[in-house]
Amino acid sequence: MIRLAVVLPILSLLGTGIAAQSLDRKEQRVRASIAAAREEQITYLQRVVDIPSSTLNLEGVRKVGAVFRASLDSLGFTTRWAAVPDAVGRAGHLVAEQRGKPGAVRFLLIGHLDTVVDPGGANFVREDSTARAVGGADMKGGDVVILYALKALQAAGALRDLNITIVFTGDEEHPGEPLADARRALIEAAQQSDVALAFEAGNRSDATVARRGASNWRVATTGRQAHSAGVFGENAGYGAIYELARIVDAFRAQLAGEQYLTFNVATAVGGTDITYDTVAVSGTAASKLNIIPSHAVAQGDLRFISDAQLQRTRAKMRAIVAQHLPGTDASIVFHDEYPAMSPTPGNARLLAVYDSASQALGYGAVAALDPGRRGAGDISFVAPLIDGLDGLGALGSGSHAPVVYAQDTASARTVLRAATLLDGRGGVQHNVDILVVGSRIARIAPGGAKPAGARVVDLGDRTVLPGLIDAHTHPVWYFNRQNRLHTGNDGDTPAQSMLAAAANAYATLMAGFTTIQSVGSRSDGDLRDWIATQGLPGPRILTSLEPITDRTLSADSLRVLVRQRKAEGADLIKLFASASIREGGQQTLSDSQLVAACGEAKALGLRTLVHAHSAASVRAAALAGCTQVEHGIFVTQDVLSLLAARGTYFDPQCALVFRNYLDNRARYQGIGNYTDSGFAVMERVLPLAAQDIRMALATPALKVVYGTDAVAGAHGHNAEDLICRVERAGEAPMHAIVAATSLNAEALGLGDRIGAIAPGLDADIIAVDGDPSRDIRALRRVSFVMKSGRIVLC
Known part of the structure; x- marks a missing residue:
């Protein structure tokens, strides 16, 4: 909120020649x-979220609008309720205007009053710095940000x-139709503005310069109803x-x-007798097992980054639909929903101003959010007209969960008083205070x-x-409740498996690991996202999702x-270039396959x-330009030198994984390749x-990371291999710590x-009893953990 309150006047000075430094005293007043x-602010948020206002609860939406209208009136804005035609079936919109200095930048601030669902029972729940409520973040919290930034200004x-x-x-959550009527007030406001700022929920380190648009499609096919004995034949x-x-x-x-x-x-529905409701996206079907179905329907959506991409995709889809199987016909129709907010130089300039203000205020850098992580929104309707x-x-x-949360931590200020500080880059300081503001150092x-x-936390x-x-x-x-390695057919439900994964993530965080790279499983994506966006305690996760293991794929198939x-949302690509160590570890993907996969990923x-x-x-992975190689148990000195020359990161394991398998043999035995020969x-x-690690550490310029x-x-025992590397492979304790902090951060991009304790970086900070630069075993005694500025263990 403070960032917004300072950015608005700075932006207003663009082109006027007035120096931004003149805002310093006003900035202090804003703070x-x-x-x-x-x-x-918290009381106000509770007041508006406790009013049920799902999109089709027209009375509730108007009640929320009335609350904000009264507040904006008190600030001197001219307000009005912009009704929509009855046929649109929506409540309408709140519009407020203030005319300031002639010729100055004209801002359009965008929020919305509706929610996806109405809460059942008590809605607002406050837990320390977190408020949980339907509409808390999406987006009544954003509306409150606007209001109180204006009050501060x-x-x-x-x-x-x-x-x-x-x-x-x-009606942002479920726009009325036709869109020309439902969004007329917003578009007309954009036509009289220079800059659009929208207030969907965000996080501390990024903002949105591009949002994908949304469109839906429906395919209907027909065939000749006949006995199944003739299927694929010329007549049927x-x-x-x-x-x-x-x-x-x-x-x-x-x-x-x-x-x-x-x-x-x-959805997809097919049979000899079907009904289908395109609005409800549901249907019914009936047929007989020996009758060729005569009708089928499928419906879905498209998300796209530009109108050009949308039109190109629709052309491909029309061409596919036009190529019928014998005895069939098909048609496709498209329906526009949200246009795309395409990335533009103007949007990037706005982000640069926001980033500069954020850093000047001590909140850290703000980068552009990956458009693939952000859905469609109201700002998309004005994106063709003005920068945003x-x-x-x-x-x-x-955003679209039954419970959302809003955090009041952006301006929280915490001082960590440290007798000894290891900065993660090899430096040591004594008797210092680390000031954390929001999520950043x-x-x-x-x-x-x-x-x-x-x-102050001493x-x-x-x-x-x-x-x-x-x-x-x-x-x-x-390990499942039978004390065996979980497999897909052991009876555990997906929910139980996710609970177990969440417990593992929590144990890892409590061991002082605030970031991990998971490689990989499809369910990693959900775990990553719920930790990042839903308040689930755990380390920051990067994931490859499912690894690529199929050695039969062509180069083109690997690229696809x-x-x-x-x-699908993978942060990186995981490839199996060799068999498991339990199966000999020999190369399985060819050199050309690795070149294709790593080249496409790059x-x-x-x-x-x-x-x-x-x-x-x-060797093949290094020559293919792959980023990082794991394990390398049979590696040779010439290959390690090649890794160093190619700048390839090397991640050997010391003992934890092998020792863990051997100590838990009864829990793994007989599953997959966990056989007697495999354990041998x-x-x-x-x-x-340990010999491999010792050889790798002695290889000049080789980047030996920690996994x-x-x-x-x-x-929860993730520090054990650092201890092994020091005690069995001869690595200096500080060198090992750097590998597990700043070097790993570099390798992960x-x-x-x-990866370090330095101004501007995320406040991922731990404390241990003892000094691990002298006694690496002190890493077993983690007694304080802060992740992104939030204390999770103290």
Whole structure:
């Protein structure tokens, strides 16, 4: 909120020649006003979220609008309720205007009053710095951000010169139709504005310069109803369902992999007698087993980053539909929903101003959010007209979940008093105060005076260091209630499996690991997202989703699969270039296959992590330009030198994973390749692991990162391989700590955000009893954990 309150007047000065430095005194007033109104803001948020206002609850939407209207009236805005035609079936919109200095930038501030659902029973629940409520973040929290930023600007004498139009729509979650009527007030406001700022829920480190648009499609197919004995024949043909299956599968094959384009089939219905409701997206079907179906329907959506991408995709889909199987016919119709907010230079300039203000205020850098992580929104309707920025609302998420949350931590100030600080880059400081503002480290200074309004946490004689990073884990692996390794057919439900994964993630966080890389499982994506957006306690997760293991795929098929993983939300690509160590570890993917997969990933901006045990497979991965190689148990010195020359990160494991398998043999035995011979191999190679690490550490310029391959039984013990590397492979303790912090952050592509204790970085900070730079075993005694500025263990 403070960032917004300072950004608005700075933006208003663009082109006027007035220096932004003149705002310094007003900025202090803004800070003071917002801090003083903290409890008032929370009370106001509770007031509006406790009014049920789902989109079709027209009375409720109008009641919420009336609350905000009265507040904006008190600020001197001219307000009106913009009704929509009765046929649209929606409540309408709140519009407020203030005319300031002629010729100054004209702002359009966008919020919305409606929610997806009405709450059942008590809605607002406050838990420390978190408020949970339907509509708490999406987006009444954003509306409150707008209101109180304006109040702060008024208190500082900085509001009256600004030209501002505010539109709070009443049907963002389920827009009325026709859209020309439902969005007329918003579009007309944009036509009289220069800049649009929207207030969907955001986080501390990014904002939205691009949002994908949304469109839906419906395919209807017909066939000749006949006895199934004649199916595929010249007279009977294929039937409607085979034709629909052909079309949908062709969509999958031909549309997959294009950046930011997603295609989804929501429903499919087919038979000899069907009904289908396009609004409810539901239908019924009936037929006989020996009758070729005569009708089928499928409906789904498209998400796209530009109108050009949408039109290109629709042309492909029409061409696919036009190619009928014998005895069938098909048609497709499209329906526009939200246009795309395409990335523009103007949007990027707005982000640069926001980022600059954020850093100047001590809240850290703000980067552009990946458009693939943000759905459609109201700002998209004005994006063709003016530049814009979104994601400026309340910290929190859960947009379309029954419960959402808003966090009041952006302006929280915490001082960590440290006797000894290891900065993660090899440096040591003593008797310092680390000032954390919101989620970021703002300053490191000699211990002493307490900043105004800050909470002081004195960590005594503990050693403070960055949150640790594990570059290779498997948090979804767990032992089931039969005390055996969980498998897909052991009777555990998906919900039970996710609970076990969440428990593993929590154990890892409590062990001081604030970031992990999981490689990989499809369910990793949900775990990553719920930790990042839903308040689930756990480390920051990067995931490959499912690894690529199929050695029979062609180069082109591998490229398609890499693009598919990107579209599914993978943060990186995991490849198996060799067999398991229990199966000999020999190379399985060819050199050309690795070149194809790693090359495609690099072209898409994705890193590649390669499982490789044999020297040949490690060499092939390095020559293919892959990012990081795992394991390398049979690696040779010449191959390690090649890794160093190619800049390939190397991640060998010391003992934890092997020791864990051997200690838990009864829980793994007989599942997959966990056989007597497999365990015998692991016992034989265990002594090689420390030797490999010793050889790797002695290889000039080789970047030896830290990943444990933690599986069921090892979660929460992630520091054990650091201890092994020091005690058995001869690594210096500080070198090992750097590997698990700043070097790992660099390897994960997050070196500008995490991995060190330095101003501007995320406040991922832990403390341990003892000094691990002298006694590495102190890493077993984690007694304080802060992740992104929030204390989770103290």
